[in-house]
Amino acid sequence: MDEQTTQDLSVQSDEALLNDQMAVRRAKLERLIQEGRNPYELGIVPTHTARQVVEAFDRWNGEQVALAGRLRAMRIHGGATFADLHDSSGRIQLFVRLDAVGQQAYEAFKDLDLGDIIGVRGVVFRTKRGEVSVEVQEFDLQAKALRPLPEKWHGLKDIEQRYRRRYLDLTVNPDSRRVFLLRSQVVAAIRRLLNERGFIEVETPMLHPIPGGANARPFETYHNALDMPLYMRIAPELYLKRLLVGGFDKVFEIGKNFRNEGISTKHNPEYTSLEAYQAFADYEDMMVLTETLISEVAREVLGTTVIQYQGREIDLTPPWERISMLEAIEKYTGIDFEAAAGREIEVAKAAGVRLPDNATPGQAILETFEQKVEEHLIQPVFVTDHPVDVSPLAKRRKDNPRFTERFEPYINGWEIANGFSELNDPIDQRLRFEEQVRKREAGDDEAHFMDEDFLEALEYGMPPAGGLGIGIDRLVMLLTDSPSIRDVILFPHMRPKGHA
């Protein structure tokens, strides 16, 4: 094992000579190995975190503690050296004195490189300048860093490098750490809030024989043993509704969806959604759940329901405004689609709305909304009552079957969620699928497929239910003031490229 390691290193060291700093680190590594030391071994195990010691100094003052983390700065003053140790909780200063540790250990400490991962044992004290520190009694090297870290002051700014080498971004950019910690807290809070309300969390397939539950182009793959094509899921919806059929009345799933579509500051090919379904409820109930969830999450992770996004104040405090899609269109464009019933397509085109060739009346309304209205919806608002032909899984309105009991909350001009009273009439659902199949045959490759297996489930009886989907990434963008979805995804997709 050790021989193997040594061998590999010597092979690599030739190419590493490209960079003086890497050469120095390789040389130190090889010297340690020759001295019989393993520079990648677990040694001193931390008993405390930096934050614990700093925040409860009075409790630990004079006590011996063990800490472990990454060496991030060194200030050498002859026989005394200060260093900054960063662990997952924060930063703490180390103090090493020649007189205290002896010549050999002192030289070894100075020989460490910034970025090395070390363990230390020492006594907590406060320096003359008032900084809580640990006077090191012993230390060990637990991972030699062979590459230099980005600069401590400016951090890693290059956006491409921050995405490609997120570990460096997380190491040196505190704001990036903050975003992903907050993302974790958002997901945890959603889970807890739903659990408190009696929802159970489930996991449904990512690999679908028939991609369904959304209008989107799927990624295709292939299962060798079954000898059949499979699709990465574009939404978990149809499986979660099968669980309603099965008698789970409140279910939710948090997980990835995959859509084989464009990439932008608001779109990543794989993204995380929450979908929740509640039996014996309708879209009104789900709107309340939506505004409650999002505002409670904000309160929990940010301590407020009034947030700042890119310099704009957004008030997430419920209740949110509700407006039907037709009302919203009339409010912002003056177009009255109620009065224009039967002439939707020509009216939309006259207003300068771009439409696909085979657009349906509902598409004309939806496109008008998306192209003319969306951008105005900054403060949270539920847009409701979407046309039935663009809502193939939603229940029709009792008072007007051309529209559905559906809602989409908009915040900052973004569609942040989507929900409706779930269509549980298998006869109507079949008609909707047949309409989608016609669209697909007419060239719409985002139209739904016929899903006989799902229809069969509905035929056994699905309770009336409300459903809700929230885009977690966009929600996290809002809550963390992040301008790009890639800022809230740890490893966003990039074209492959050799290391810079």
Added chain:
RNA sequence: GAGCCCGUAGCUCAGUCGGUAGAGCACCGGACUUUUAAUCCGGGUGUCCUGGGUUCGAAUCCCAGCGGGCUCACCA
């Protein structure tokens, strides 16, 4: 997919009209026993994204490509 912008040292960035490649941090050598962006003295460590072209001469101008960002388009 289209338009605009960007790519120089490990990192952050300068680089004028086309004339020997620069700074800060980091790094290397030296001094320094309470500093904290430590300080002081000395040292520039480079595939100027890649490949062509123009030119006596290209980081710089032109063409193509690669990668990235933003805005559109598609979408959540």
